[in-house]
Amino acid sequence: GENVEQHPSTLSVQEGDSAVIKCTYSDSASNYFPWYKQELGKGPQLIIDIRSNVGEKKDQRIAVTLNKTAKHFSLHITETQPEDSAVYFCAASAFSGGYNKLIFGAGTRLAVHP
Amino acid sequence: NAGVTQTPKFRVLKTGQSMTLLCAQDMNHEYMYWYRQDPGMGLRLIHYSVGEGTTAKGEVPDGYNVSRLKKQNFLLGLESAAPSQTSVYFCASSHDRKANQPQHFGDGTRLSIL
16 A cells, blocks of 8 residues: 655754755655644644645755655755754545545654754 | 643553543544554554544544544544553644645543553
8 A cells, every 4th residue: 555654763963053854755646745833742743845736845944845756755954953853744535436545654752952 | 712622641451451542623624533642652543534424434444443523623532441542632623625645633632551
């Protein structure tokens, strides 16, 4: 079945450094790729998304890239800050059965050290 | 604007007990979803609804039932709780009149089955 692999599972960086999280998806019909940030005790919050007709998207310190040929997409966080510490989830979506079927990666726990 | 609200936030049950988890959204979204989150496994879809009065099975529906009597509410029921259902449950909603709409999550219900 469809799956999304996410790496690394944990990532530790110094404040000010960059962080990169990579995901690979299997369903070639996937055409929407959201990224969620989950803080302790909270639900996932959408931070950025990208659609299949776009190769890169930026929002301040956050950027996402998509390579549909290789079925890879990545999250890049520059100038990391302690408040970026959280669990990040990638997801791949295909419109199937009348709804957006979202398949999530297993998550990356990011720790930003002052 | 509260977004997606889940109640209760925490609950401890004994094996065999029943309970209902409540989800309410105030964004007039058509689509609603129930996920469970287990360590190292990301989020998995239990059931979803594409509109008032409709429900459908997701990836892991066994042991759960749902109802969508009102557009703004989506209920998740456990008829006879089992220890394997210990998890964090998240409700989400989205506009899905067309593809590629983001899902918005609540803050979860942490359920322990003893």
